Structures are given as structure tokens and as C-alpha cells.
Amino acid sequence: MKNPMKARVYVSLKPTVLDPQGQTIRGALAGLGHTSISSVRQGKYFEISLAPGTDQATAAAEIEQIAKDVLANPVIEDYQVEFFD
Amino acid sequence: MKNPMKARVYVSLKPTVLDPQGQTIRGALAGLGHTSISSVRQGKYFEISLAPGTDQATAAAEIEQIAKDVLANPVIEDYQVEFFD
Numbered sequence: 710m711k712n713p714m715k716a717r718v719y720v721s722l723k724p725t726v727l728d729p730q731g732q733t734i735r736g737a738l739a740g741l742g743h744t745s746i747s748s749v750r751q752g753k754y755f756e757i758s759l760a761p762g763t764d765q766a767t768a769a770a771e772i773e774q775i776a777k778d779v780l781a782n783p784v785i786e787d788y789q790v791e792f793f794d
Numbered sequence: 795m796k797n798p799m800k801a802r803v804y805v806s807l808k809p810t811v812l813d814p815q816g817q818t819i820r821g822a823l824a825g826l827g828h829t830s831i832s833s834v835r836q837g838k839y840f841e842i843s844l845a846p847g848t849d850q851a852t853a854a855a856e857i858e859q860i861a862k863d864v865l866a867n868p869v870i871e872d873y874q875v876e877f878f879d
Contacts, residue, residue: 713832719839734840734864743860745845745853747798754804754839755819760830773829775828779819 714759716772719789720781721752755780768792799844802845804874805866806837840865853877 722728731750738746757775759768772790781788807813807828816835823831842860857875866873 720805721839721841731840738860738864741864743847743856745856746842746860747845748843750841752839752841754806754837755816756806756835756837757831759831760832763830771830775823775831779823779826 713761714763714765714768715793716757716759716768717791717793718755718756718757718772718776718780719791720754720776720786721750721788723785723787742753753780765792798846799848799850799853800851800878801842801844802876802878803857803861803865804837804838805839805861806835806873808870808872809872810868833857838865849877850877 728750731748734751735746735749738749757772758770763771769790769792773794776788776790777783813835816833819836820831820834823834842857848856854875854877857877861864861869861873861875
């Protein structure tokens with residue numbers, strides 16, 4: 710049987726948007742002695758499995774729509790979709 | 795001048811660990827009509843910039859240590875490190 714198709718969606722803040730969470734992590738890392746780190750930005754990551762038998766084109770359109778409408782806020786966030794098996 | 799080296803660290807729950815947040819997203823997507831989604835797992839994603847001039851080997855060791863000790867909980871989470879320019 711064919712394995713279910715899987716997609717990864719990465720959501721990160723746009724480069725122009727401040728990321729206080731990332732700055733806090735950077736500060737904590739500096740406090741722990743990791744001084745070569747100049748910046749940290751945090752994002753979200755989703756691993757989505759599709760029902761077996763979904764064709765590639767339908768899946769791509771659906772995942773794209775989900776990423777745009779549900780997982781990311783396109784006003785302040787960028788997203789990236791990647792398929793793998 | 796050389797651009798700063800960058801790394802991405804992906805942290806996700808181990809496959810054997812329940813992910814209630816992912817299940818909630820899956821339920822919400824089903825409610826929105828995205829019924830071909832069979833599962834969703836959520837993880838975290840960090841984009842780390844290193845100070846210019848850090849050499850590749852030092853950077854790799856440092857990021858690996860940060861991922862293991864700070865960003866991920868190795869008891870329940872897996873992590874993956876990736877360098878890019």
C-alpha cells in the first residue's frame with residue numbers, strides 16, 4: 710500500500726516584525742555562555758499527514774490553503790510548504 | 795564581507811508522544827471541511843544567526859549543544875539541525 714503523503718509547513722514571523730520570544734532566547738543563551746549567537750527567531754512547524762489516496766495536486770492546493778488561512782497569519786507571518794514521503 | 799552563518803533547528807515531539815495540540819488543530823481543520831487531513835503534529839522551529847567569523851566546526855558543535863540542552867527536551871522531543879547561508 711502507498712504511504713500517506715506528508716507535508717511540512719513552516720511558519721515564521723516576517724523579518725520586519727519584532728520577535729520578543731526569540732530575543733529572550735538569545736538573551737538566555739548569552740547568559741549561558743553562548744556568546745557567538747547574534748540572533749534567534751522562533752517559528753512554528755507543522756507536520757501534516759494526508760489521507761492515503763489523495764492526489765498530489767489536490768493535496769498541494771489544500772495544504773497551501775490551510776497554511777494561508779489557518780496556520781499562519783499572512784499579515785505578520787511568512788510560511789513555507791514542503792512535501793515529503 | 796561574509797554573511798553571518800545561519801542554522802535552523804527543528805524540534806518536534808517524538809512519534810510515540812501524544813500531541814494534543816496537533817490533535818486539536820486536526821479537529822479544527824476537519825470542522826472547516828479539510829477532511830483529507832489524517833493527522834497534524836506541531837513542533838517548534840528556531841532560526842539562529844551566528845556572529846560573523848565563527849568557523850563552521852565550532853558553530854556546528856555549539857548549535858548541536860544548544861539544541862540538545864536548551865531548545866529541545868530530549869526525553870520527549872527529537873531535534874534536527876540544518877545549516878544554510
